[in-house]
Amino acid sequence: MMNKKIADLINEQINKELYSAYLYLAMANYYEEQGLKGFANYFAVQAKEEQDHAMYFRDYLTLRNAPVVLKGIAEPKAVYANLREPLVVTVTHEQEVTASIEGILEAAQKEKDYATVEFVQWYIREQAEEESNAENYLAEFDFIADDKAAVFSMDHQLAGREYHKSTPTLG
Numbered sequence: 001m002m003n004k005k006i007a008d009l010i011n012e013q014i015n016k017e018l019y020s021a022y023l024y025l026a027m028a029n030y031y032e033e034q035g036l037k038g039f040a041n042y043f044a045v046q047a048k049e050e051q052d053h054a055m056y057f058r059d060y061l062t063l064r065n066a067p068v069v070l071k072g073i074a075e076p077k078a079v080y081a082n083l084r085e086p087l088v089v090t091v092t093h094e095q096e097v098t099a100s101i102e103g104i105l106e107a108a109q110k111e112k113d114y115a116t117v118e119f120v121q122w123y124i125r126e127q128a129e130e131e132s133n134a135e136n137y138l139a140e141f142d143f144i145a146d147d148k149a150a151v152f153s154m155d156h157q158l159a160g161r162e163y164h165k166s167t168p169t170l171g
Helices: 004-033 037-063 085-110 114-144 148-159
Strands: none
Touching: 004 037, 004 085, 037 114, 037 148, 085 114, 114 148
């Protein structure tokens, strides 16, 4: 049976991943309302990936015969001051998610739960990529922000993002 403390942390992470999906869906809605369908697409795909992450944590708890406890999901911010703000929020949010996953890793190491240590390694690598992408898109936007044609070019680039299941399969 999985250690209760570790199971509790993973259940909290499921909630955080589902909140991430809500947050990114709200950002997709914001950009859609601004007429930037590419940015909207990017964040809609991001929302689906966050749902995948939540389900992967859920599947892991199920695999380990630990209870899955779903809690309410906080309402995300839906209105932003400008086109840049959601990109800034994304960087900060991904850093918070990384810290949370690192907390699971540290607890699993302390409890000598090596299966969970191994499991969260995928998330550690994933979060490095998530933070890098968020930082790069913010930097790109900051570089071009005063050039509407360049912003529309970035929008066109982001419109090409396609959803692909983002997690491995357990079992």
